[in-house]
Amino acid sequence: MHRTGELYGHFQTMEQQKDSATLGMWIFLSTEILFFGGLFLTYTVNRHTYAAIFAECSKSLDLKLGGFNTVVLIASSLTMAMSVWSAQVGKKKLVTLFLILTLFLGCVFLGVKAIEYHAKYVEHHIPGLPFEFEVGSDVATNAHAQLFFSLYFGMTGLHATHMVVGAGLLVWLIRQSLKGRFTPEYNTPVENIGLYWHFVDIVWIYLFPLLYLIDRH
Amino acid sequence: MSTSSTAPVQTLPREHYLNATYGIRSWLLTTDHKRIALLYLASVTFFFFVGGIFATMIRIHLLTPTGYLVTPENYNKLFTMHGVAMIFFFLIPSIPAVMGNFLVPMMIGAKDVAFPRINLLSWYIYLIGGCFVLYSFSTGGLDTGWTFYTPLSSVYSNSAVTPAVMGIFINGFSSILTGMNFVVTIHTMRAPGMTWFRLPLFIWAQYATSIIFILGTPVIAITLLLVGLERMFHLGFFNPALGGDPILFQHLFWFYSHPAVYIMVLPAMGVVSEIIPTFARKPIFGYSFIAGSSIAIAVIGFLVWAHHMFLTGQSTYSALAFSLLSYLVAIPSAIKVFNWASTLYKGSISYDTPMLYALGFIGLFLIGGLTGLFLACLGLDIHIHDTYFVVAHFHYIMVGGAVMGYVGGLHFWWPKITGKLYPEFLARVAAVILFIGFNLTFFPQFILGYLGMPRRYHNYPPEFQVLNVMSTAGASILALGYLLPMIYLTWSMRYGKVAGPNPWPATGLEWRTDSPPPADNFHVTPEVDWEPYDYNNRPDLGLAAPLAPSPAPAHGDD
Numbered sequence: 001m002h003r004t005g006e007l008y009g010h011f012q013t014m015e016q017q018k019d020s021a022t023l024g025m026w027i028f029l030s031t032e033i034l035f036f037g038g039l040f041l042t043y044t045v046n047r048h049t050y051a052a053i054f055a056e057c058s059k060s061l062d063l064k065l066g067g068f069n070t071v072v073l074i075a076s077s078l079t080m081a082m083s084v085w086s087a088q089v090g091k092k093k094l095v096t097l098f099l100i101l102t103l104f105l106g107c108v109f110l111g112v113k114a115i116e117y118h119a120k121y122v123e124h125h126i127p128g129l130p131f132e133f134e135v136g137s138d139v140a141t142n143a144h145a146q147l148f149f150s151l152y153f154g155m156t157g158l159h160a161t162h163m164v165v166g167a168g169l170l171v172w173l174i175r176q177s178l179k180g181r182f183t184p185e186y187n188t189p190v191e192n193i194g195l196y197w198h199f200v201d202i203v204w205i206y207l208f209p210l211l212y213l214i215d216r217h
Numbered sequence: 218m219s220t221s222s223t224a225p226v227q228t229l230p231r232e233h234y235l236n237a238t239y240g241i242r243s244w245l246l247t248t249d250h251k252r253i254a255l256l257y258l259a260s261v262t263f264f265f266f267v268g269g270i271f272a273t274m275i276r277i278h279l280l281t282p283t284g285y286l287v288t289p290e291n292y293n294k295l296f297t298m299h300g301v302a303m304i305f306f307f308l309i310p311s312i313p314a315v316m317g318n319f320l321v322p323m324m325i326g327a328k329d330v331a332f333p334r335i336n337l338l339s340w341y342i343y344l345i346g347g348c349f350v351l352y353s354f355s356t357g358g359l360d361t362g363w364t365f366y367t368p369l370s371s372v373y374s375n376s377a378v379t380p381a382v383m384g385i386f387i388n389g390f391s392s393i394l395t396g397m398n399f400v401v402t403i404h405t406m407r408a409p410g411m412t413w414f415r416l417p418l419f420i421w422a423q424y425a426t427s428i429i430f431i432l433g434t435p436v437i438a439i440t441l442l443l444v445g446l447e448r449m450f451h452l453g454f455f456n457p458a459l460g461g462d463p464i465l466f467q468h469l470f471w472f473y474s475h476p477a478v479y480i481m482v483l484p485a486m487g488v489v490s491e492i493i494p495t496f497a498r499k500p501i502f503g504y505s506f507i508a509g510s511s512i513a514i515a516v517i518g519f520l521v522w523a524h525h526m527f528l529t530g531q532s533t534y535s536a537l538a539f540s541l542l543s544y545l546v547a548i549p550s551a552i553k554v555f556n557w558a559s560t561l562y563k564g565s566i567s568y569d570t571p572m573l574y575a576l577g578f579i580g581l582f583l584i585g586g587l588t589g590l591f592l593a594c595l596g597l598d599i600h601i602h603d604t605y606f607v608v609a610h611f612h613y614i615m616v617g618g619a620v621m622g623y624v625g626g627l628h629f630w631w632p633k634i635t636g637k638l639y640p641e642f643l644a645r646v647a648a649v650i651l652f653i654g655f656n657l658t659f660f661p662q663f664i665l666g667y668l669g670m671p672r673r674y675h676n677y678p679p680e681f682q683v684l685n686v687m688s689t690a691g692a693s694i695l696a697l698g699y700l701l702p703m704i705y706l707t708w709s710m711r712y713g714k715v716a717g718p719n720p721w722p723a724t725g726l727e728w729r730t731d732s733p734p735p736a737d738n739f740h741v742t743p744e745v746d747w748e749p750y751d752y753n754n755r756p757d758l759g760l761a762a763p764l765a766p767s768p769a770p771a772h773g774d775d
Contacts, residue, residue: 010329010406012742020331020405027397031435038439038469042454045465128450143459150452154443 006186018188025192029199032162036203039158043151043210050144055215057133057148060125062116066212069112070204076105077201084194087187095190096177102197103170106163113160117153125149152211159207162200169193227717227771229636230731237736248333249736254319255634256340261307261315262703264347267354268302269696271295276658276692282679292675293360294376300363302354305385306347308615309477311623312484313430314343314395317423319634321399323727323734324417326408326743331401332394339394342387349384353377362673364474367455367466371447379448382441389438392480396430399423408726410745414505417725417749421508422487425515429476429483432519437473440466464529471522479518481615482582483511485622486553489575492629493557494750495723496572496770497564501750503556510549517546527598536595543593550586554579569721569770570644574625577652581617585610588663603673606666612659624651624702631706632720636733637713638773643705651698657691713773720771722758724750 002009011017047054083098124132126149133145173193176182182190234251244252275295278286287295318336322329330336353359357377361370370378403416403424443454444466453459455466494501501507523531523539557579566572588610591597601607632638661684666672670681677685719728724747730739747755 010327010333016405020401023404024332024397024401027400027431028393031393031397031431034432035435035439038436038443041469042443042465045462046460049462050460127452140460143453147453147460150446150454154446 014186021188021192022195025195029195032199036155036158039151039155040206040210043155046147046151047210047214050147053141053144054148057145057152058212058214059216060123060133061152061212062119063212063216065112065116066208069109070208072105072109072112073201073204076102076109077198079105080194080197084187084191087182087190088184090184092177092180092182095182096174099170099174099177099190103167103174106167106170106197110160110163110167113156120149120153126153155207155211159200159203162203166193166197166200169196227715229715230733230735232735233636233731233733234736235635235733246337248329248337250318250322250330250333250336251634251734251738253336253340254315254317257310257314257318257343260340260344260347261311264302264306265311265699267351268299268307269699271299271302273692273696275299276689278675279677279685280689282677282682284676287675289675290360291358293362293673294358296673297359297362298354301350301359301381301385303615304363304477304481305388306343306350308481308619309392310343310395311481311619312488312626313399313423313426313480314340314391316419316488316623316626316630317395317399317426317484320419320630320727321402321423322406323633323730323738324420324725325403325406325411326726326739326745327402327406328737328739330398331406332398335394336398339391339398342394343391346384346386346388346391349380349387353379353381353384356380364470365441365444366470367444367447367461367463368457371444372456372458379445382445382448386438386441386445389434389441392430392434393438396427396434399427400431403427408743408745411726412745414508415745415747415749416508417487418490418501418504418507418511419484419487421511422483422490425511426480426483428512428515429480429518433473433476433480436469437477440469440473464526464531467526467529468523471525472519475522475525476515476518478611478614479514481619482622483514485578485619485626486511486582488622488626488629489557489578490553491723491725492571492575492625493560494752495629495721496569496575497561497566498752499560499564499750500748500752501556502559502562503552504749506552507556510552513549514546517542517549521546521593524593524598527595528602540593540595544590547586547590550582554583554586567770568645569772570639570641570648571625571629573645573648573652574621574628577648578618578621578625581613581621581652581655585613585617588613601666603671604666605662605670605672608672609659609662609666612662617655617659621651621655624648624699627702627706629721630727631709632716633727633732633734635710635713636716636731637709638716638720638771639709639713640705641772641774643701644773647698647701647705650694650701654691654694654696654698658688658695659691661685661687661691709773714771714775717771719758722770724752724755724758 007014007017011020079098079101083095083102086094086098120126121129124130127146131142131146133142170193173189176189234249244256247253274286275292278284278292278295284292318330357375359378359381360376361374361378365378365382370382403420407416446452447454447456453461455461455463457463490501490507521539521543523535524543527536588606592601592607592610628639628644665681665684668681670677716732718730718732722728726743726745727734729743
């Protein structure tokens with residue numbers, strides 16, 4: 001594959017190359033929706049069946065840390081959007097700055113998530129390990145509580161995996177941006193990784209109420 | 218066969234994609250869609266033989282009522298591994314990844330797919346997934362059925378389930394990336410003048426298939442991931458003993474795995490839509506209906522999954538709705554068959570090898586499709602559910618349909634891929650052997666199923682032996698029908714006659730460049746100013762006057 005400037009040889013124009021990359025990212029994100037969709041469906045079915053226990057389990061999550069993380073992630077979406085804007089108007093230093101801020105906020109989110117996971121480990125709320133849940137000690141309730149926490153770790157774990165991938169992409173973007181590669185004419189990678197980052201944020205916007213806010217008034 | 222002494226002597230182009238670069242690295246690190254297609258061809262052929270060996274052992278085992286070859290436990294493993302190898306590693310990637318990769322850019326006049334490196338990545342992902350599955354096969358095997366129903370797969374099975382589901386999970390991303398690549402390529406890489414309604418119908422079929430890849434595959438991926446987690450950490454998503462719902466697994470599984478059937482058969486329909494007008498020397502009848510019906514099958518195909526679950530105790534109204542929706546799929550399928558028949562009507566038909574496969578496809582798909590209606594019928598399904606009737610039905614679709622389309626397409630585009638012609642007479646004989654062998658193998662299974670022989674059992678009552686022996690005999694003929702093309706196609710790569718750019722002749726863009734094509738596909742970017750399949754109006758191909766005798770296709774034995 002030979003390349004002239006930023007244009008790969010199998011494309012005719014920069015516009016065609018940009019359209020392809022953007023459409024490809026949107027299609028990839030639609031597969032991601034279906035990928036998370038299977039988990040959301042499993043959650044919905046079980047929450048419907050075991051509504052009372054799911055509500056109890058939800059109360060054991062740390063609302064303050066979860067809420068803080070939600071704010072952090074929304075802020076990171078803002079900084080990501082700002083870096084796309086900076087690239088479009090050609091402010092090269094601002095692109096780098098906002099990308100670094102986004103990466104920082106993403107890391108804060110993952111750090112807080114690790115603290116929350118550790119708390120669950122201390123409380124023996126991790127399914128698959130020795131498991132205890134305070135409300136109701138009978139076998140069935142215990143099993144249904146484990147279902148909630150399996151879904152909690154499954155959904156937030158998959159989300160966190162996407163965050164880690166996103167952080168890796170940001171590191172690559174920052175390196176390219178430091179080389180001054182992104183200009184008003186060519187900034188597709190910033191825009192597309194931005195799309196991915198926003199998608200991962202939106203998943204959290206759904207996860208937070210579904211997991212933390214059941215039966216909290 | 219025919220003796221057209223006026224045919225010009227063809228020579229191979231001096232430089233083409235096969236000799237543009239040399240060495241093992243030039244293949245393993247290639248981003249050329251044509252070379253990636255050949256990498257896929259080699260790997261899906263390998264898995265076809267893996268699955269074929271299991272099939273052979275199944276048929277030998279069922280020669281006698283008590284079972285001939287293996288223990289009941291090993292019989293469970295045989296049919297499971299046959300299904301997993303054939304479905305996930307042969308049928309699903311076969312036409313899309315081999316012919317789709319080779320043809321999608323060529324048919325639309327592009328230099329490559331939109332994302333050549335992702336294209337190569339998807340082949341490596343396929344290989345990694347394949348290694349996981351082969352590891353599962355060779356360390357204890359797999360006995361859950363290809364459907365991985367829980368809690369058998371997640372709790373009770375003692376076979377190597379975890380590496381197998383991980384392998385299929387990984388392999389899914391190969392499908393997703395291929396689907397994404399094709400959709401983007403078809404949207405953004407078309408040559409000037411190649412409008413949507415000038416696209417070859419094979420492209421429409423690939424587009425519809427890609428939609429299923431994109432929207433269906435992630436669901437099976439997350440489902441099998443959950444099964445794997447459940448098995449490794451003793452979680453309860455689908456385990457009723459822990460409050461989980463095994464029926465939920467079946468819904469999620471079939472949400473992908475029913476549309477997956479259309480992943481297998483839609484591209485084959487695309488191949489048939491290319492072959493039939495070429496050898497009937499007529500424009501295709503009802504172009505827009507065939508194109509639209511591909512999309513319709515992909516869309517409706519997503520709404521029928523629970524017809525696999527009529528006997529799970531789902532509500533009557535749900536079963537009713539899924540039964541009616543399943544009947545609906547028959548409409549776009551029938552539209553295709555009627556349009557192919559209308560294309561043949563008053564055509565000047567020549568029975569070349571690809572045409573034999575295409576005609577075979579129509580007949581076998583018709584039987585497979587109509588018996589599908591039996592199974593979509595609620596009352597009748599209770600009688601024939603989980604019997605050999607179902608086995609025969611889906612083999613008529615997957616082998617009679619998809620594999621006939623695949624082998625037919627391989628013959629049709631072989632001259633383009635290799636630049637050589639295969640021996641025509643031998644190829645026609647092989648096509649007939651394949652057709653006879655297939656029917657002898659699977660038609661008796663319709664009768665067995667109707668008489669009540671359940672699928673997946675390692676033994677059967679003695680009165681079913683005659684039909685089972687017929688089926689096994691048919692399978693050995695079928696095996697010959699597959700080995701012959703393997704041998705003569707390989708032979709022709711070295712010794713076949715040089716094909717020339719357009720041996721049939723056909724109207725598609727891919728036939729307007731050298732065979733084998735140059736690395737960039739076309740010497741100059743083509744500009745399309747003609748309608749598709751315009752066989753009545755192509756003086757450049759000698760097809761101008763319908764009344765004059767058309768030029769005979771070039772053959773390897775001429």
